[in-house]
Amino acid sequence: xxxxxxxxxxxxxxxxxxxxxxxxxxxxxxxxxxxxxxxxxxxxxxxxxxxxxxxxxxxxxxxxxxxxxxxxxxxxxxxxxxxxxxxxxxxxxxxxxxxxxxxxxxxxxxxxxxxxxxxxxxxxxxxxxxxxxxxxxxxxxxxxxxxxxxxxxxxxxxxxxxxxxxxxxxxxxxxxxxxxxxxxxxxxxxxxxxxxxxxxxxxxxxxxxxxxxxxxxxxxxxxxxxxxxxxxxxxxxxxxxxxxxxxxxx
Amino acid sequence: xxxxxxxxxxxxxxxxxxxxxxxxxxxxxxxxxxxxxxxxxxxxxxxxxxxxxxxxxxxxxxxxxxxxxxxxxxxxxxxxxxxxxxxxxxxxxxxxxxxxxxxxxxxxxxxxxxxxxxxxxxxxxxxxxxx
Amino acid sequence: xxxxxxxxxxxxxxxxxxxxxxxxxxxxxxxxxxxxxxxxxxxxxxxxxxxxxxxxxxxxxxxxxxxxxxxxxxxxxxxxxxxxxxxxxxxxxxxxxxxxxxxxxxxxxxxxxxxxxxxxxxxxxxxxxxxxxxxxxxxxxxxxxxxxxxxxxxxxxxxxxxxxxxxxxxxxxxxxxxxxxxxxxxxxxxxxxxxxxxxxxxxxxxxxxxxxxxxxxxxxxxxxxxxxxxxxxxxxxxxxxxxxxxxxxxxxxxxxxxxxxxxxxxxxxxxxxxxxxxxxxxxxxxxxxxxxxxxxxxxxxxxxxxxxxxxxxxxxxxxxxxxxxxxxxx
Numbered sequence: 001x002x003x004x005x006x007x008x009x010x011x012x013x014x015x016x017x018x019x020x021x022x023x024x025x026x027x028x029x030x031x032x033x034x035x036x037x038x039x040x041x042x043x044x045x046x047x048x049x050x051x052x053x054x055x056x057x058x059x060x061x062x063x064x065x066x067x068x069x070x071x072x073x074x075x076x077x078x079x080x081x082x083x084x085x086x087x088x089x090x091x092x093x094x095x096x097x098x099x100x101x102x103x104x105x106x107x108x109x110x111x112x113x114x115x116x117x118x119x120x121x122x123x124x125x126x127x128x129x130x131x132x133x134x135x136x137x138x139x140x141x142x143x144x145x146x147x148x149x150x151x152x153x154x155x156x157x158x159x160x161x162x163x164x165x166x167x168x169x170x171x172x173x174x175x176x177x178x179x180x181x182x183x184x185x186x187x188x189x190x191x192x193x194x195x196x197x198x199x200x201x202x203x204x205x206x207x208x209x210x211x212x213x214x215x216x217x218x219x220x221x222x223x224x225x226x227x228x229x230x231x232x233x234x235x236x237x238x239x240x241x242x243x244x245x246x247x248x249x250x
Numbered sequence: 251x252x253x254x255x256x257x258x259x260x261x262x263x264x265x266x267x268x269x270x271x272x273x274x275x276x277x278x279x280x281x282x283x284x285x286x287x288x289x290x291x292x293x294x295x296x297x298x299x300x301x302x303x304x305x306x307x308x309x310x311x312x313x314x315x316x317x318x319x320x321x322x323x324x325x326x327x328x329x330x331x332x333x334x335x336x337x338x339x340x341x342x343x344x345x346x347x348x349x350x351x352x353x354x355x356x357x358x359x360x361x362x363x364x365x366x367x368x369x370x371x372x373x374x375x376x377x378x379x380x381x
Numbered sequence: 382x383x384x385x386x387x388x389x390x391x392x393x394x395x396x397x398x399x400x401x402x403x404x405x406x407x408x409x410x411x412x413x414x415x416x417x418x419x420x421x422x423x424x425x426x427x428x429x430x431x432x433x434x435x436x437x438x439x440x441x442x443x444x445x446x447x448x449x450x451x452x453x454x455x456x457x458x459x460x461x462x463x464x465x466x467x468x469x470x471x472x473x474x475x476x477x478x479x480x481x482x483x484x485x486x487x488x489x490x491x492x493x494x495x496x497x498x499x500x501x502x503x504x505x506x507x508x509x510x511x512x513x514x515x516x517x518x519x520x521x522x523x524x525x526x527x528x529x530x531x532x533x534x535x536x537x538x539x540x541x542x543x544x545x546x547x548x549x550x551x552x553x554x555x556x557x558x559x560x561x562x563x564x565x566x567x568x569x570x571x572x573x574x575x576x577x578x579x580x581x582x583x584x585x586x587x588x589x590x591x592x593x594x595x596x597x598x599x600x601x602x603x604x605x606x607x608x609x610x611x612x613x614x615x616x617x618x619x620x621x622x623x624x625x626x627x628x629x630x631x632x633x634x635x636x637x638x639x640x641x642x643x644x645x646x647x648x649x650x651x652x653x654x655x656x657x658x659x660x661x662x663x664x665x666x667x668x669x670x671x672x673x674x675x676x677x678x679x680x681x682x683x684x685x686x687x688x689x690x691x692x693x694x695x696x697x698x699x700x701x702x703x704x705x706x707x708x709x710x711x
Contacts, residue, residue, distance in 0.1 A: 259450070259453075259454035259680070259684070260454065260457065260458070261453070261454060261457070262454070262680070262684060262687075265684075265687050266687070267683045267684065267686075267687050269687075269690075270683065270686040270687040270689075270690040270691070271683055271686060273501070273686045273687075273689060273690035273693075274498070274501045274502050274686065275498050275501070276494040276497045276498050276501075276689060276693070276696075277494060277697075278492060278494050278495075278706065279494070279700060279701075279704055279705070279706060280494055280693070280696045280697060280700060281492075281493050281494055281497075281696060282696070282699065282700065282701070282704065283701070283704045283705075283706070283707065284484070284487070284707065284709045286709070286710055286711075299711060301481060301484060301549075301550075302484045302487075302709040302710075302711075303480075304493065306699035306700070306701060307699075307701075310699070318477060318480060321477075322474075322556075322557060333707045333708075333709055333710060334705075334707040336710055338423075338710060340423050341421055341423050341424050342423075
């Protein structure tokens, strides 16, 4: 079923690409303790992608997870634009982590009630990991926004620059209604409204202002295979070794 | 400072390393104070001292300790305590813990009743109960 | 992972004159170590013991944090989920080891900020091996297998030392390293038993790394009075040559059995003496690199500076002006 395949792929691709981006901080974090914590979450994300590709392979007849992740053409990736951007500074990294991980937690909350068994089972399995991810994100957002003028300004401006991109997470695919009818997933609009409420509340507590977004479709395209220039670069790296020789074990 | 070989770390190509070359000092306390971490392997066991994390406050200490001390070891629960809030008896007082043999009255092994009872049973030709 | 070839410095005459340890306390201290008891942070200890331990643990911690860089560069490029997840976890553990070791050093009174500052200014050292580039994926497998193997030999020896906090940190580190070496070995063997071009890539990497690996444990010890004292105090636990022999004994057969060669025609085990014979590595090169003139010293330090600089606003935002340094307890 195309809609289900697409749902699993885009969720996996988001996690795969953001996991790779976040893993770039391993060894370069702002302080050792944070380096370790952030690296764990990058591993979790790549692990979530693997779990979803495994469902695609085992249940839906797609190729092996390694093939899906490292040998698929760029146009067949369905990640959103926000996860493609380079890590930048810790302000952008933190805000992206905050915006993405709240959406991810809520998405898996909805998945845990999915009529599609493998998906609801996965959602239950990774619940604890996601809980830690948002605890971590919230802890940093709260503290940096109440820290120095510099840290507050940095967070606010990162939020201003990232928020419209974050809306790209909720781009509605063509055949979504099938998923809603089959009770596989309640739909991107439902998820988006839950997310807006949650993120809005937390931002308010942190004293941050959610920016007014004029072009609500600015971050769209990823779900249809149209990407920023940055995806190309990271995919090149991800496939660099694999491409040296196909059909061998690495 | 010039690097002799072309930079080979793709992450580094994305970073503005040149700008950082003059950065050579981390201020005192910029890495915050320390918290002692106690971790409990599973319910029912004691919390045991596992190490230390640097953190700005107790909640962040927990966030950090969870990964630094809970990621590789089985873990049910974690406590953190600010280092300066722990009171300890110095090692110079270690001799206070030495117990002398006169304190056998507080050891289980200091009570040897069985010999006495066996003697009593032998004297009165009693059979062992249940045998 | 850790780097060997610790540089223990001899104290200056002034340091000796300024720090005459109380002979009675010194005698009690040495008796305690002799009985196999551990020294704890709050104990009295000779000035020179503290100084050398800080140096030792600090170099070890620096090596972990710098050791995260060459392999860290390959995280995004690691081929496939299995290798990638193992590599991230391994590099993360190295950062975790640095965290444990800096804490152990802090119990001796030097703050982490001071240690990082000394690292950025090249006032303190880290293992030479991390000043060499990881050019291909095969280099990553050589590091993961052989450098980690060498590190374990060193760390197991050091974990029997006399300083409690260092031993405790090493105990946990050794436990984690056993996974590192397994994943390194696995990736190494995959190439060794792989296609012709994979084997070739691995052989080239092995040739590149052989000298740094032979350098790893440092030059032969000249047993000075000073060195003997460090042995007696259980700061230094095994001679460099002893550890190098142990390494060759365990790992050369593992390299040979998968059809690889080593770039040293003299390398062989003398069956009569049981001792490995080899071409003496170029020690001038070793000192050149440790003094800052290796292929990647500049890039490594620059990268560390980048990380510290870009983290500084984050750290400062969460600073509490009233907080003061208190030495961690254990």
